[in-house]
Every structure is written in structure tokens, then in C-alpha cells.
Amino acid sequence: MNFVILAGGSGTRLWPLSRDHQPKQLAKLVSEVTMLEDAIANLGALASPQNLYISTNSTFAKLIREIVPSIPANHYIIEPEKRDTGPAMAYVATWMSQSAPDEPMAFIPSDHFIRDRDMYQTTLRAAETMIRETGKLLDISVQPTFPSTTLGYTKVGKLIEDRHGVHFLQFLGHREKPDYPTAKQLLDDGHYLWHASYYMWTPQKFVEAYQQYAPGIGNYLNDLLNAIEAGDSQQLAAVYSQMEKISIDYAVTEKMNPEDVLIIRGDFGWGDLGSWDTVYDELSHTTDSNRNLIKANWHGVDTHDSLVFSTSQRLVATIGLSNIVIVDTPDALLVTQRGRGQDVKKIVTLLKERGADTYL
Incomplete structure (x- = not known):
């Protein structure tokens, strides 16, 4: 499985530590190393310079290369501009489809806190196996502890399978960033988990999902691929700028056929370090x-x-x-x-x- 670290965000809610020129993922917030280094360390032996990629912008890429010089230069996927996670992740999937269209890949946020690395790695291994067996999108969600209005909520149904303590659940729908009364209702309902934003699938499947559910992005992916293959950065930027500026959650997740998705309940001590x-x-x-x-x-x-x-x-x-x-x-x-x-x-x-x- 390939791992793509998402490191292009700016983290405005962690100002003044997080800045345009020095975002939170490059700050030493919870340990003696940067959050980006922690995100890589959390993967342990699952990741190596051969299967680890960085999705970011050109400004952050220069800083990241100094922090983790072991990652090859051709494993950096540079966003032409900031357009939210919808276009950014579509670009990554299109870029990865050149060389490994059917190889499972995982999008890994660079600003999350993981307490149990062993269970985290066990979860990712199980996810890779399940993708290969079922061809479904795998997504991680975690037990909510309060009515958050900054996270999405995943509705889950019955237990599909338990693999070595990793629970795969039926996906019944997604609600992105509800208001407080709705968030409280979802929490009290008992069938909703916090969406942790660990998307795992194959590049080709991601591309097809964008084309099916998010035409404001998907309709541009063939032109985007042509620009990538031609090495035409100007054309790439021109195509990318036309894509709808939207998160993947609104663009795709809320619209997906539940039969195409499985949810993993993340039991590895997850935390979103999005605000003080x-x-x-x-x-x-x-x-x-x-x-x-x-x-x-x-x-x-x-x-x-x-x-x-x-x-x-x-x-x-x-x-x-x-x-x-x-x-x-x-x-x-x-x-x-x-x-x-x-x-x-x-x-x-x-x-x-x-x-x-x-x-x-």
C-alpha cells in the first residue's frame, strides 16, 4: 500500500503557532519532533521512501525536504494552488494513477494525534487486505466524545467483520460538520462516529468516484492527467484552477453509495489537533x-x-x-x-x- 501524507493545510485555528510560512504540521506541538514527522513515525515499518508520498504546496515542500530528506523528490505531489481537499485529493489520485492505478493507497492527515501506534498499524494492514478483497472504499471513523461542529459524522450499521480486533462496519451515510443542535442529536443517536478523514482505496477507484459524484472536479481529471503526463505545469495549473473549490467530504463522501464503502472503527487513541x-x-x-x-x-x-x-x-x-x-x-x-x-x-x-x- 502507498501512503500519501496530506501536508498542504495552514491550520488557522492554531494561530499564532501555525502560520502561512510555517504551518502546524511543521511545528513541534506535542513532542520533540514536528507533527509531520510524528505522522510518518506512526506508520512504522509500513512506510518507506519507496511507498511514502507528500501532498503539499511548493512553499511547504521546501521546508518538508529539510525535515525529512529521505523522501525522494519525485514523491512530492505539489498542488498548483490551494483549493481544499476535493481538488487536492483528486489531483493526488490522478497523479498516482499513472504508475499504480490499482494499488491501494491511504491518505494520511499530518496533524492528527495517535496514542496506540501498534493498533494503528494493525488497522492499516487490515484495511489494505480488505481493499484488495472487496474493492471498496475504506474509511476510518472514531467514537465521538462531545457534539463537535468541526468534524463530519459517519452513520454506521452492523458489524461486517472483526479482523484481529479491527472492526469493519456497515456504512449508512455521512453528515459533514453539522450545527450544534444537530451534532448533539447525532451524538445521542448512538449510531454515528466522528469521521477521521483516512481515505483508503485505489487511485483508479478514487478517480471514478470523482467522475461519478463530483463533476465539478471529475470532469477535469482527464485533462489533468494529460497535463501531468506531458509535464506541462502551466496547463496543469490552468486545469486545476477550474476545479470546484470544495472538500472531498461534501464533494464525494456525502453522496456515495453505501454499498461501495466500509467503515473501520478506529480504536487506536485518535485525536484531531485542529484547535487549542x-x-x-x-x-x-x-x-x-x-x-x-x-x-x-x-x-x-x-x-x-x-x-x-x-x-x-x-x-x-x-x-x-x-x-x-x-x-x-x-x-x-x-x-x-x-x-x-x-x-x-x-x-x-x-x-x-x-x-x-x-x-x-
């Missing part, structure tokens, strides 16, 4: 006696249930605070309440509107 709130939640087991998550040179008095993160050795001191997020970088400081993590992207939008591009 989720960073706190996923790393809450490392908090101090006052439930503070500290990644900084910090001293505090009467401070509880807070996150303090710094990229420097500058001292951060707090007094009488609770449920606060403080993120300190050399040129920008964020202070907000825990629970307002989704609103950080509003600051990014505000900075853009005011021309403060230096801080983006």
Missing part, C-alpha cells in the same frame, strides 16, 4: 495537579485548567486565571478562553482584513 481546545483535551493526561497543560517556561499562582504554550524561553507568569489559553511566539501573543478555540480563525480573518500580513 483540542490540543488541551488530547493532552489532558499530561496536565499538572491544577489541570494546567504547560509547554512553556511558566510560573503561576492560583492558575487552573489552562493551557500555556511558548516557542521561546521567555518567562510566562500568571495569577488568578482559570480556563485560559496563552500562546506566546516571538512576534505574536494569543490570550483567549478555553472553549473559544474555533474563534481563533476569526482573528486570522481580522488580521487579513486589516493588512497585518506580517503576522499571518
Whole structure:
């Protein structure tokens, strides 16, 4: 199986750590290495320079090559421009279809947290076998713990098969990023899992799905393939720019025939590090006696249930605070309440509107 690390996003909800020139996947957020390096390490012996690919943009590619120089230059799939995951993943599938149209491949997000690497790798091995046997799209979903409005929800039915503790479930439908009342209903329903965005199929099957369900993308894939094969970067960019700017979840997942999909319940300690709130939640087991998550040179008095993160050795001191997020970088400081993590992207939008591009 081939693995494609998705590393083209900017992660605006993790500002000011995540920037246009230094996105979250290239930051050391949860360990002593970057999130991208963690994503590769999570794959263990399953991945090697021969079957590992990077999907990103030209700016990030330069940085990634410095971080993981072992990946061959011809294993970088460079997006002509940012157009969301729908076009990006269609481009990857089309690109991969040149050399391995029927070989299973897995899209691996670069910003997720995996606690149990052994079970994660066992899950991916089982997925590869199931793709070869059934020809179906495999997707991983995980048990929800609260009514999230930033994740998609997968409705699942009966257990299809249990392979070495990996549970394959019937797919009954997908709801992408519902509002809070709907998310609460889905959580209470008991038949919905969080969609973790690990798509696994063959490149040719992905291409066919786009052509069937997402004509705003699929209708351009033959022209895109011709441009790729000709090595014509200008034509490639021209074709790519015409594709509908949309996520794969809205473009394809919500529309797919349930008979063509199997869901794997991810039981490997998955976490989506998409905001400072989720960073706190996923790393809450490392908090101090006052439930503070500290990644900084910090001293505090009467401070509880807070996150303090710094990229420097500058001292951060707090007094009488609770449920606060403080993120300190050399040129920008964020202070907000825990629970307002989704609103950080509003600051990014505000900075853009005011021309403060230096801080983006």
C-alpha cells in the first residue's frame, strides 16, 4: 500500500503557532519532533521512501525536504494552488494513477494525534487486505466524545467483520460538520462516529468516484492527467484552477453509495489537533495537579485548567486565571478562553482584513 501524507493545510485555528510560512504540521506541538514527522513515525515499518508520498504546496515542500530528506523528490505531489481537499485529493489520485492505478493507497492527515501506534498499524494492514478483497472504499471513523461542529459524522450499521480486533462496519451515510443542535442529536443517536478523514482505496477507484459524484472536479481529471503526463505545469495549473473549490467530504463522501464503502472503527487513541481546545483535551493526561497543560517556561499562582504554550524561553507568569489559553511566539501573543478555540480563525480573518500580513 502507498501512503500519501496530506501536508498542504495552514491550520488557522492554531494561530499564532501555525502560520502561512510555517504551518502546524511543521511545528513541534506535542513532542520533540514536528507533527509531520510524528505522522510518518506512526506508520512504522509500513512506510518507506519507496511507498511514502507528500501532498503539499511548493512553499511547504521546501521546508518538508529539510525535515525529512529521505523522501525522494519525485514523491512530492505539489498542488498548483490551494483549493481544499476535493481538488487536492483528486489531483493526488490522478497523479498516482499513472504508475499504480490499482494499488491501494491511504491518505494520511499530518496533524492528527495517535496514542496506540501498534493498533494503528494493525488497522492499516487490515484495511489494505480488505481493499484488495472487496474493492471498496475504506474509511476510518472514531467514537465521538462531545457534539463537535468541526468534524463530519459517519452513520454506521452492523458489524461486517472483526479482523484481529479491527472492526469493519456497515456504512449508512455521512453528515459533514453539522450545527450544534444537530451534532448533539447525532451524538445521542448512538449510531454515528466522528469521521477521521483516512481515505483508503485505489487511485483508479478514487478517480471514478470523482467522475461519478463530483463533476465539478471529475470532469477535469482527464485533462489533468494529460497535463501531468506531458509535464506541462502551466496547463496543469490552468486545469486545476477550474476545479470546484470544495472538500472531498461534501464533494464525494456525502453522496456515495453505501454499498461501495466500509467503515473501520478506529480504536487506536485518535485525536484531531485542529484547535487549542483540542490540543488541551488530547493532552489532558499530561496536565499538572491544577489541570494546567504547560509547554512553556511558566510560573503561576492560583492558575487552573489552562493551557500555556511558548516557542521561546521567555518567562510566562500568571495569577488568578482559570480556563485560559496563552500562546506566546516571538512576534505574536494569543490570550483567549478555553472553549473559544474555533474563534481563533476569526482573528486570522481580522488580521487579513486589516493588512497585518506580517503576522499571518
